[in-house]
Amino acid sequence: MTAEAPKILPVALDAMGGDHGAPPNVEGAVLAARAGVSVLLVGDRVKLHAELGKHAGSAALPIEVVEATDVIGMDEHASDVRRRTQASINVATRLVKEGRASAAVSMGHSGATMASALLTLGRITGVERPAILAHLPARGGFTTMLDVGANADVKASYLAQWARLASVYLRVVEDRENPTVGLLSIGEEDHKGNALVLEAHGLLRELHGRGVNFHGNIEGRDVFMGTTDIVLTDGFTGNVVLKLAEGEAKVLFGWVKEALGSTLKSKIGGLLVRGSLRGLADRMDPSTYGASLLIGVRGLAFIGHGSADARAVKNALLRAARAHDANLVPRLEAAFQEQSSLS
Known part of the structure; x- marks a missing residue:
């Protein structure tokens, strides 16, 4: 029906x-x-x-x-x-x-x-607890991360529920069929992570194939590589990652601007790549995504x-x-x- x-x-x-x-x-x-x-x-x-x-x-x-x-x-x-x-x-x-x-x-x-x-x-x-779902610019488009600030302290069961919520969201709103889910940890291996991550990993493994396509653990570098469509973490860590990404983007563009204005040759090169850089700036601008969903x-x-x-x-x-x-x-x-x- x-x-x-x-x-x-x-x-x-x-x-x-x-x-x-x-x-x-x-x-x-x-x-x-x-x-x-x-x-x-x-x-x-x-x-x-x-x-x-x-x-x-x-x-x-x-x-x-x-x-x-x-x-x-x-x-x-x-x-x-x-x-x-x-x-x-x-x-x-x-x-x-x-x-x-x-x-x-x-x-x-x-x-x-x-x-x-x-x-x-x-x-x-x-x-049990809603989460804030945000999009971060990544290779291939964007990565969806949650929680990014609603719950500083979480239970493993929250992360499993958020995996289901985010998977439905990406399917019905963003047209991503069978989105992959990654659990943010300090290593890809199943045995890596704190007690929360280890427990959540087990719950997510049980959900794999039942509305959740669980990839496994991912590391911080994977967030922007687009290794998975969804990244799960607690709200404290997620908020730090979100603000770190926004701050780093501003610093990087500042460095690019300085480099392109340092010599006459680089200024001419800057004019040639200005359009491409503007498109890149738009992708990395938080305004592009507007607001985060409380899911x-x-x-x-x-x-x-x-x-x-x-x-x-x-x-x-x-x-x-x-x-x-x-x-x-x-x-x-x-x-x-x-x-x-x-x-």
């Missing part, structure tokens, strides 16, 4: 979240709307209408403003979501819960976004960088709409129900 096509719904954007507030959020929403995605801008109605007024033709776009009288700042506590019901992130996740929005996207407080999504949407049955909750929630620009916001909205169009959450739920029936 085929799954029913999802209803066409707008994406709810926490338009007050992030380091720069409304301007990049509204500009990104306008760009996404021009690309065919309907958007609900959640936040201060007066400020958001004023920002929309700066963009010619925005009145004709599929953008609607939804009032939220509060916003959880980047320096405030994630636990504030429990009592501040009118905060923009809470309003955005409620729109998803009520079936008025296909997904919630926020470039604001990541902890508050996770807490709001969990409290409002709940977890998929069979998932495992009963609804779509995406978490972006606080420093996100309009391009990142646009790409996050497009990615959220694509996940909804692919019927991702119902397919994740069906995969876990099927696994439970086989257990």
Whole structure:
């Protein structure tokens, strides 16, 4: 039996979240709307209408403003979501819960976004802890890593569940048939790793061929070589890897820029390769991926960088709409129900 096509719904954007507030959020929403995605801008109605007024033709776009009288700042506590019901992130996740929005996207407080999504949407049955799923540029395109920050301390069972979640995600959203799963460790051999890795390795071996294509252990260098489609690790390690990759990319491009400007000959060479370097920079720019999916909750929630620009916001909205169009959450739920029936 085929799954029913999802209803066409707008994406709810926490338009007050992030380091720069409304301007990049509204500009990104306008760009996404021009690309065919309907958007609900959640936040201060007066400020958001004023920002929309700066963009010619925005009145004709599929953008609607939804009032939220509060916003959880980047320096405030994630636990504030429990009592501040009118905060923009809470309003955005409620729109998803009520079936008025296909997904919630926020470039604001990541902890508050996770807490709001969990409290409002709940977890998929069979998932102990949701994880943040991110794409990292790698040979052949990108590698999908999780967790990159939601769970600093984990159990082996979490990693096994995340393998199933990420495998479904890549199949239905990214069209990667039978994606491979790697477990991040200090060596490829089965006996390498700490107690967590050794236990998780055994669970993943049991899942191999049952919705998970387990490759085995991988090392840090394999992440960007594209050795596996999916990389599993705890949220502490994953967050370090993610930020290390972003920092190293900036340093490397700085070195390239210095080298190409050091002599007249290198400057001429720089002009010749400028187009190719620009394409490479786009691949390595976090804005290309927009935001990371909080996978495992009963609804779509995406978490972006606080420093996100309009391009990142646009790409996050497009990615959220694509996940909804692919019927991702119902397919994740069906995969876990099927696994439970086989257990």
